[in-house]
Amino acid sequence: MPINIPKQLPAREILEQEKIFVMDVERAKTQDIRPLNILILNLMPEKEKTEVQLLRLLGNTPLQVNISFLRTATHKSKNVSKSHLTQFYTTFKEVKHRRFDGMIMTGAPVEKMPFEQVNYWEELKEIMEWTKDHVTSVLHICWGAQAALYYHYGIDKFDLTRKCSGVFKHQVTDATVKLVRGFDDYFLAPHSRYTSVEMEEIVANDALLLLSSSEEAGPFLIISKDEKHVMITGHLEYDAMTLAEEYERDLQKGLDIHIPENYFPNDDPTQQPLNKWRSHTHLLFSNWLNYYVYQETPYEWE
Structure with a gap:
């Protein structure tokens, strides 16, 4: 089934070229069904790229x-x-009077700053508090996941000695949970961040369940036991070339940056990287939409 997006959104042309089923408001009104209403809080700097990545899924x-x-x-x-x-x-x-079936909160390039020093932190706190009663399930990505862990569960982030950048192997720790239904025991996922969260704090928190982790990249998939919040510490939504573009950007800035691990063939930045995480990305978003949004949201919000 399609996603319903504005007719003039630039991402539309890219999605149609990829044969992603999209429709506009006029056509959607002719279908006698109850669509899911998803709110995307896009905190990424290159918003149009993130729009394509998320809408594709x-x-x-x-x-x-x-x-x-x-x-x-x-x-x-x-x-x-x-x-x-x-x-x-x-x-x-403009939307706080509404209710949404699901919400996605993206990452943001502010992870080196304490949460309280981010200039929109107070606004973000208000939004996260609002989701408790106005959104069925929230999917948080990278810094968005760290912000949710901090605000909702009191788990702070810490600085890494060097940037966690690359594609890492993750193990599913509880295959019985619906979010990872259909996952392989091990799967690959990209990371791009300067901070992390302590695995021990997540495991010790009675409100959280750790679903997968990586020896190199740490905790990856976390879900609240009330199934309200899903936290992804990496970037499953990334395209094949996203890490390469970030690496080139950091080099041009003169940053002391290392080649993304397990990413370029033979660790050679001149070679084309391959997307080795696409199938699990689609599976995770499909599981989230089905089990935690569609199956749980009321047909009519009171």
Whole structure:
């Protein structure tokens, strides 16, 4: 089934070229079904790339999904045009009266800062508090996962000695949980971050369940036992070339950065990297939409 997105959204052309089923509002109104309403809080700097990555995954399930994009009102984005934000994004003030079946909160390039020093942290706290009563399930990615662990469960992040960048092997620790249904015992996933969270704190927290981890990259998939929050510490949504683009960007900035691990063939940045995590990415998003959003959300919100 399709995702319902604005007709003029630039991501639409890319998705249609990839044969992702998309539709506009006019066609969606002719279908007598109850679509899922998903809110995406996009905190990534290159918003249009993130839009494509997430919409590609949300459009690959049997469910019709209505998408709304949310931006922070207390932070001005530098890497996307004001017209794009005005046309396709809304602010929390404009949607806080609504209820959503699911929400995705992306990562953000602010992980080296204490949470309280992020200029939109107070706004983000208000949004995370609002999700408790207005969203059925929330999927948090990378820094978004760390922010959720900190705000909801009191688990703080810590600085790594060097950036965790690369594609790492992860082990499923509890295959009975619906979120990882169909997963291999081991799977690959990309990471790109300067901070992490202590695995011991997650395991010791009675409200959380650790679903997968990596010897090199640490805890990866975490879910709250009430199934309200899903935290992904890496970037399953990344394209094959995303880590390469970030590596080149960091080199141009003159940063002391290492080659992403287990990523380029023969650790040679001149060779084309392969996407070795695509199938599990689609499976995870499909499981989340089905088991934690569609199966749990009320047909009519009271």
